[in-house]
Amino acid sequence: MPQDIQPEVGMGLASKAPDGTEHQFRVVEVQEDHIVVGENHPLAGQDLVFDLELVEIK
Secondary structure, three states: OOOOOOOOOOOEEEEEOOOOOEEEEEEEEEOOOOEEEEOOOOOOOOOOOOOOOOOOOO
């Protein structure tokens, strides 16, 4: 992690693998000598409510 970045809980980070794939992370915990990151979607564990309109039944 670059020295000029101060990690904070909730901060988004990205990492690129040698094959070019990119991974998105969120800082979950900040300790004195390390950070803990998670790769879950920000809405993971949240209740989602959808409004649907039925257009047609065949």
